[in-house]
Amino acid sequence: MPRTIVKARNLRKEFEISQTFMQKLQRKPKLKVRAVDGINLDIYEKKSMGLVGESGCGKTTVGKLVMKLLDATSGELYVKGQNVMALDDKRMLKAYRRMAQMIYQDPFSSLDPRFKVFDILEEPLLIHDIGGSLDERRAMIEKALEDVRLTPPEEFIDRYPHMLSGGQRQRVAIARCLILNPDFIVADEPVSMLDVSVRAELLNLMKDIIDIQDLTYLYITHDISTTRFFTDYIGVMYLGEIVEQGPVGQVLDNPLHPYTQALLTAVPEPEPDRLDRIKEIPIKGEIPSGTNVPDGCRFHPRCPYAKDICKKKTPAENEPAEKGHKANCHFAGEIEFKMKVAKLSDDGKIEKVEELEVEDIIGD
Amino acid sequence: MSEKTILEVKDLSTHYFTSKGVVQALDDANFTLSGGQSLGVAGESGCGKSTMAFSLLRMVQPPGRIVKGSINIGGMDVTKLDEKEARRKLRWQKVSMVFQGAMDIMTPVYTVGYQMMEPLKYHKDITGSKAEEVCMRYLDMVDLDPELFYRYPHELSGGQKQRIIIATALLLEPDVVILDEPTTALDVVVEARIMNDLKRLKKELDNAMIFITHDLSILAEISDDLAVMYAGWIVEIGPATKIYKDPKHPYTQKLIAAIPRLHKDIDRLEYIPGAPPELTNPPKGCRFHPRCEQAFDKCTQVEPKVHDVEGVKIKCHLYEED
Ligand SMILES: Nc1ncnc2c1ncn2[C@@H]1O[C@H](COP(=O)(O)OP(=O)(O)OP(=O)(O)O)[C@@H](O)[C@H]1O
Numbered sequence: 001m002p003r004t005i006v007k008a009r010n011l012r013k014e015f016e017i018s019q020t021f022m023q024k025l026q027r028k029p030k031l032k033v034r035a036v037d038g039i040n041l042d043i044y045e046k047k048s049m050g051l052v053g054e055s056g057c058g059k060t061t062v063g064k065l066v067m068k069l070l071d072a073t074s075g076e077l078y079v080k081g082q083n084v085m086a087l088d089d090k091r092m093l094k095a096y097r098r099m100a101q102m103i104y105q106d107p108f109s110s111l112d113p114r115f116k117v118f119d120i121l122e123e124p125l126l127i128h129d130i131g132g133s134l135d136e137r138r139a140m141i142e143k144a145l146e147d148v149r150l151t152p153p154e155e156f157i158d159r160y161p162h163m164l165s166g167g168q169r170q171r172v173a174i175a176r177c178l179i180l181n182p183d184f185i186v187a188d189e190p191v192s193m194l195d196v197s198v199r200a201e202l203l204n205l206m207k208d209i210i211d212i213q214d215l216t217y218l219y220i221t222h223d224i225s226t227t228r229f230f231t232d233y234i235g236v237m238y239l240g241e242i243v244e245q246g247p248v249g250q251v252l253d254n255p256l257h258p259y260t261q262a263l264l265t266a267v268p269e270p271e272p273d274r275l276d277r278i279k280e281i282p283i284k285g286e287i288p289s290g291t292n293v294p295d296g297c298r299f300h301p302r303c304p305y306a307k308d309i310c311k312k313k314t315p316a317e318n319e320p321a322e323k324g325h326k327a328n329c330h331f332a333g334e335i336e337f338k339m340k341v342a343k344l345s346d347d348g349k350i351e352k353v354e355e356l357e358v359e360d361i362i363g364d
Numbered sequence: 365m366s367e368k369t370i371l372e373v374k375d376l377s378t379h380y381f382t383s384k385g386v387v388q389a390l391d392d393a394n395f396t397l398s399g400g401q402s403l404g405v406a407g408e409s410g411c412g413k414s415t416m417a418f419s420l421l422r423m424v425q426p427p428g429r430i431v432k433g434s435i436n437i438g439g440m441d442v443t444k445l446d447e448k449e450a451r452r453k454l455r456w457q458k459v460s461m462v463f464q465g466a467m468d469i470m471t472p473v474y475t476v477g478y479q480m481m482e483p484l485k486y487h488k489d490i491t492g493s494k495a496e497e498v499c500m501r502y503l504d505m506v507d508l509d510p511e512l513f514y515r516y517p518h519e520l521s522g523g524q525k526q527r528i529i530i531a532t533a534l535l536l537e538p539d540v541v542i543l544d545e546p547t548t549a550l551d552v553v554v555e556a557r558i559m560n561d562l563k564r565l566k567k568e569l570d571n572a573m574i575f576i577t578h579d580l581s582i583l584a585e586i587s588d589d590l591a592v593m594y595a596g597w598i599v600e601i602g603p604a605t606k607i608y609k610d611p612k613h614p615y616t617q618k619l620i621a622a623i624p625r626l627h628k629d630i631d632r633l634e635y636i637p638g639a640p641p642e643l644t645n646p647p648k649g650c651r652f653h654p655r656c657e658q659a660f661d662k663c664t665q666v667e668p669k670v671h672d673v674e675g676v677k678i679k680c681h682l683y684e685e686d
Pocket residue numbers: 015016017033034035053054055056057058059060061062222290
């Protein structure tokens with residue numbers, strides 16, 4: 001059994017929403033968003049975990065909690081055995097920040113435009129007192145640039161961010177995070193602002209680095225297709241909860257939770273010949289607000305399989321299939337993953353509905 | 365699907381005349397569309413997708429202008445219209461467009477209904493309860509509660525706003541509807557539902573559709589024909605099924621191979637090294653040659669012609685017949 005690097009139990013983060021003057025005057029109760037609402041999460045040493053889900057489901061908040069950029073409201077959080085909730089000593093926090101690093105989504109705003117690449121990479125070294133002399137630091141910076149394939153390093157070292165393409169900027173951001181030799185990395189949508197061809201190149205690069213340096217990482221994305229290639233495990237979030245998690249292949253090919261099933265049905269696949277067919281997306285209505293999380297199973301107002309019990313009782317983690325593949329659903333394991341596809345007539349009416357198994361969907 | 369050609373684009377070129385030089389954003393675009401047919405347009409950021417769309421509407425922003433070619437819609441050459449004619453005869457009625465990022469710029473102070481009724485009033489002189497009735501019918505058509513007519517944009521979700529914008533683009537029953545990245549900012553569940561609606565409407569209304577996005581997976585859902593653009597050129601165009609199954613142009617081959625797949629285990633993703641060129645100074649010869657693995661001498665010197673291979677048109681020297 002691999003060692004657990006990140007362990008969260010019943011972890012919560014609430015945000016208070018600022019009130020308007022009228023709301024204060026009327027003494028309305030303050031609204032709270034349950035951004036992360038009692039999650040359990042294990043990330044194993046030298047393994048990667050993907051966190052997926054729709055906008056606002058709480059992915060970034062989980063990342064920031066783990067990085068200690070936000071303080072949790074309640075729960076337990078251990079990273080490498082350290083109780084992160086209790087980290088308040090400045091020195092310990094600094095050591096923690098060296099061990100755990102974050103890469104952000106936006107390569108355009110995460111680098112200070114006034115600094116050259118050299119300064120951007122030197123800053124963390126200075127903060128953490130690494131590299132005794134300028135020459136030593138320069139050598140480390142050149143090595144970091146080589147690691148992210150910005151070669152030859154001399155060509156990039158004196159450039160300002162505006163003199164780099166989006167993909168090159170994100171490489172600098174990755175270099176900045178690797179230069180401290182962290183054990184654990186949180187990458188929050190690291191490639192989603194980049195073009196498809198550049199995206200693939202960066203994902204390959206990150207995967208190589210991670211494999212070579214034996215890093216543990218949390219990869220946050222709304223692009224589920226990239227997790228199969230890039231991670232070992234994934235967690236699917238809905239409205240502040242991780243509703244399903246497990247080994248990536250199992251979750252994607254044999255999703256247990258109705259929300260995961262709907263999400264996967266919705267992901268487009270680059271298969272032509274589908275112009276006459278529409279996929280039925282097995283989910284109702286729209287995502288409720290985080291200030292108003294439904295009782296019982298939080299997915300019940302939108303779930304096509306909801307029964308009475310779902311409205312009353314919050315489902316616990318179920319592990320009906322393979323070990324380590326868990327879903328928070330009363331009927332996990334009983335609901336089979338099938339895709340319903342409807343055929344359209346020439347004037348756009350639904351003619352016939354057929355059910356497809358995963359094997360049919362995968363094609364060749 | 366009616367077979368009648370309703371849009372014919374010939375040798376269309378649009379450039380931006382900036383202080384840093386001439387941006388050759390679109391060069392020699394050629395294609396036709398018939399009723400009920402959809403054309404998907406793919407390509408990386410900055411390759412000229414939106415420029416092509418704006419050209420069809422005669423709405424290229426200064427310092428840009430159409431420098432060459434013709435756009436024929438129902439016997440009318442769009443490139444010859446002046447601004448007044450374009451507004452009266454072309455936009456909304458013949459060609460309408462869902463603009464990239466439109467859902468973020470809906471005017472917050474007016475109701476949905478007010479914003480939808482504008483084109484009806486201006487172009488068809490339809491107002492009052494008649495206009496309301498038409499708008500509600502179209503709201504229903506895009507699967508929305510017609511009551512949303514009375515609401516304000518800030519009360520709506522992103523997906524609802526995008527559907528309203530699509531409904532508005534359909535209101536005047538244009539021959540061609542252009543959708544520029546209509547689902548890019550949306551979550552997959554909402555995106556999938558809107559794609560379902562569009563597929564249905566495409567058959568029901570039988571107008572031609574141009575669907576622009578950098579996402580080839582989405583395009584596969586909706587395109588009869590596919591056009592792949594690179595650095596201002598259409599490098600491959602033809603039936604979507606053929607191109608997805610057997611891409612011919614080296615750029616298209618890489619682009620399709622780079623798509624990560626949900627149900628397939630792979631060790632490495634394909635990618636294209638380097639970055640697209642600056643369009644003020646595109647590479648000589650084939651604009652793709654600095655990134656092309658199959659490039660040979662001629663590619664660095666001579667601009668490739670368009671070659672027809674079994675109904676697919678490819679702008680690449682590899683397909684030259686000798
Ligand atoms: N500082 C804050 N104050 C108030 N609410 C917040 C704050 N940060 C996040 N939230 C709310 O918490 C919820 C989760 O947000 P979070 O940014 O974690 O989502 P996400 O899954 O990362 O979304 P996205 O995919 O859009 O990045 C959302 O409802 C968001 O509006």
